[in-house]
Amino acid sequence: xxLKPSSKDIxxxxxxxxxxxxxxxxxxxxxxxxxxxxxxxxxxFRTYKDMxxxxxxxxxxxxxxxxxxxxxxGSHSLELKAKGHEILPIDIxxxxxxxxxxxxxxxxxxxxxxxxxQQKFDTILLLMNGIGIAQTLKNLPVFFQKLKALMKPxxxxxxxxxxxxxxYEDEILEEDAYYGEMKFKTSYKxxxxxxxxxxxxxxxxxxxxxxxxxFQCELIYEDEHYSxxxxxxxx
Numbered sequence: 001x002x003l004k005p006s007s008k009d010i011x012x013x014x015x016x017x018x019x020x021x022x023x024x025x026x027x028x029x030x031x032x033x034x035x036x037x038x039x040x041x042x043x044x045f046r047t048y049k050d051m052x053x054x055x056x057x058x059x060x061x062x063x064x065x066x067x068x069x070x071x072x073x074g075s076h077s078l079e080l081k082a083k084g085h086e087i088l089p090i091d092i093x094x095x096x097x098x099x100x101x102x103x104x105x106x107x108x109x110x111x112x113x114x115x116x117x118q119q120k121f122d123t124i125l126l127l128m129n130g131i132g133i134a135q136t137l138k139n140l141p142v143f144f145q146k147l148k149a150l151m152k153p154x155x156x157x158x159x160x161x162x163x164x165x166x167x168y169e170d171e172i173l174e175e176d177a178y179y180g181e182m183k184f185k186t187s188y189k190x191x192x193x194x195x196x197x198x199x200x201x202x203x204x205x206x207x208x209x210x211x212x213x214x215f216q217c218e219l220i221y222e223d224e225h226y227s228x229x230x231x232x233x234x235x
Contacts, residue, residue, distance in 0.1 A: 010186040010193045012095025014041045015073045019099045030185040034167070044073040051075075054229045055127055057221055058158045059083075061231070064122025067150065069113050069130055074100035076127055081105065090116065113146065120152050126159040131206070135197040137178055144213035148234065157232035158220075163202035166226050178205075203228050211235075 010027060017023035018041040026038040048056060059079055064086075068077045071089035073096060080087050081104070090111040091097055100108035113133060124147060126133075134143040147157055164180050180200035186193045201209075207217040207230075215232045222228035 008191040008193050009093050009095055010188045012093035014188045015099050016095045025189055028187045046075050048079045054160055054221055058229055061158055062123045066123045066125055067121040069126045072096050074103050074105045077105050121150055122155055124157045129161050130159050131161050131201055132198040134199050136181055140209050160229045161201045163226040164200050
């Protein structure tokens with residue numbers, strides 16, 4: 001399984017322009033069935049005090065050598081590095097990685113998570129719905145096996161996601177489709193990305209699928225907006 005950068009590196013463009021030019025133009029997120037959403041670019045540069053409680057807790061729980069998957073502008077890695085952790089921030093966006101390095105993360109690497117090999121980590125961090133990189137339910141076994149390959153016997157995985165059932169409270173759901181399998185486009189100024197799949201999981205399903213692949217799964221935190229933080233370990 002490979003993650004392909006969009007033909008337009010939307011997040012990279014926005015991150016680069018904000019860092020170098022203080023351009024605050026937001027990123028727009030598009031889904032065929034919902035209203036457009038916006039991501040303020042300065043949010044991608046947040047410090048610990050401006051992070052939601054879920055993210056603060058995840059960073060506090062990190063230990064040892066940390067892999068920050070989908071690091072974007074590097075805000076989580078910067079906090080971890082300041083605490084003395086050895087970190088490896090990775091992202092498929094070249095512009096995001098260039099910005100990370102300018103911010104002081106010289107170890108940041110442009111890398112597809114599924115192509116990272118021959119390394120082991122004490123903590124694997126996947127924030128901002130990091131499990132979305134699995135893209136679909138059928139890809140979860142590949143995702144979990146990749147995690148295993150990067151873990152030591154006592155390693156932990158910290159990831160968050162959201163139960164999107166609240167979007168469908170008044171609808172009858174299709175039996176042959178999972179409501180957390182989404183397709184999005186993103187845009188920035190006049191640049192529009194290709195459509196890409198993205199996965200959101202409810203905790204019960206995450207736990208079930210993780211256990212099938214030999215993981216323990218613990219609910220660490222959940223908020224009133226259906227978001228949660230989970231910790232995985234090898235069984």
